[in-house]
Amino acid sequence: MHIPDFFIVGAAKAGTTSLTSQLKACPSVFMTTPKEPEFFARDDRFALGPDWYSALYAEAKPGQVTGESSTIHSLAPHFPLAAQRIAEAAPQARIIYMLRHPVARSYSMYLEVLKHYQNDSRSGQVNRSFEEFLFPERFPDRAPRQKVFASFDAHLPDDPGLFLDGSNYALQAKEYLRHFSREQIRFILFEDYVVDTRGYLESVLAFLGLDPAEAAIATTHEARNTSGDHFSKTAEAYQVANFNRRFVPDWVKNRLPESWRKRLRRALLSVNQATGLQAVVPPKMQPETRAWLTEHFAPGYTEIERLTGLDMTLWREIDARRT
Numbered sequence: 001m002h003i004p005d006f007f008i009v010g011a012a013k014a015g016t017t018s019l020t021s022q023l024k025a026c027p028s029v030f031m032t033t034p035k036e037p038e039f040f041a042r043d044d045r046f047a048l049g050p051d052w053y054s055a056l057y058a059e060a061k062p063g064q065v066t067g068e069s070s071t072i073h074s075l076a077p078h079f080p081l082a083a084q085r086i087a088e089a090a091p092q093a094r095i096i097y098m099l100r101h102p103v104a105r106s107y108s109m110y111l112e113v114l115k116h117y118q119n120d121s122r123s124g125q126v127n128r129s130f131e132e133f134l135f136p137e138r139f140p141d142r143a144p145r146q147k148v149f150a151s152f153d154a155h156l157p158d159d160p161g162l163f164l165d166g167s168n169y170a171l172q173a174k175e176y177l178r179h180f181s182r183e184q185i186r187f188i189l190f191e192d193y194v195v196d197t198r199g200y201l202e203s204v205l206a207f208l209g210l211d212p213a214e215a216a217i218a219t220t221h222e223a224r225n226t227s228g229d230h231f232s233k234t235a236e237a238y239q240v241a242n243f244n245r246r247f248v249p250d251w252v253k254n255r256l257p258e259s260w261r262k263r264l265r266r267a268l269l270s271v272n273q274a275t276g277l278q279a280v281v282p283p284k285m286q287p288e289t290r291a292w293l294t295e296h297f298a299p300g301y302t303e304i305e306r307l308t309g310l311d312m313t314l315w316r317e318i319d320a321r322r323t
Contacts, residue, residue, distance in 0.1 A: 003049030010074030120150035
């Protein structure tokens with residue numbers, strides 16, 4: 001079995017896609033495709049065996065440091081064996097764990113679940129609010145799982161823990177500190193990373209025993225796994241497709257030049273805007289939900305500081321500004 005040199009274990013929606021993309025651009029680093037094999041977390045993937053996992057590294061060049069980036073490796077207790085399995089397979093591995101303000105990360109995870117569903121279903125539907133995910137007991141008639149999760153996310157729990165436990169950084173850090181020495185783990189604060197991406201990439205390369213100078217190449221290759229304007233664009237596409245399906249016969253669409261199709265699309269969207277037709281986008285987090293989440297997470301900041309050595313002053317300032 002191929003033994004990776006390092007693992008980016010999470011947290012989901014805390015900059016792992018960006019860091020992975022940059023490391024992948026470094027000549028001395030090889031990272032798997034897909035980004036998230038999820039081998040050590042998911043029983044179904046683990047059952048595929050070491051040959052399946054080793055094949056992901058088949059194209060690694062001699063001398064390259066190898067790694068992978070599966071964020072559900074830091075989603076205990078839902079995937080309770082991840083850290084143990086990694087430690088058993090690669091006891092000398094380096095671990096990288098990125099942390100983001102827990103309220104922001106939880107809501108961003110909600111958007112990610114919806115984005116996956118829209119991409120999978122090819123619809124612009126938003127069938128649950130953040131609150132309906134977090135407080136299922138309040139919403140007995142909420143949309144069923146198949147209306148909110150993509151088919152390729154069947155392994156994710158339809159449970160508040162998907163958002164809460166993933167932001168319980170003390171819980172996740174303890175899982176890895178139970179199996180790895182503190183020196184083997186690099187904790188990174190997302191809010192610091194986005195301000196000084198080059199500096200943090202250099203420090204990660206040094207942590208992996210590589211030349212920090214490679215950061216000059218890698219920072220030009222950045223991928224961001226952000227929702228951004230995904231929802232408005234998806235909703236617009238859904239509106240256009242719905243209009244075409246209802247009012248434009250296939251024989252007309254097939255004969256229209258591409259330039260005319262673009263004009264028709266722009267005209268339709270202009271009409272939608274003029275008539276007040278709104279794109280279907282996820283509802284914002286309710287203020288009382290933010291307050292509840294802040295009260296839920298903030299008492300754990302001191303423990304996170306103790307475990308990781310990070311300074312949570314910025315998170316406390318964020319909380320203070322929003323209360």
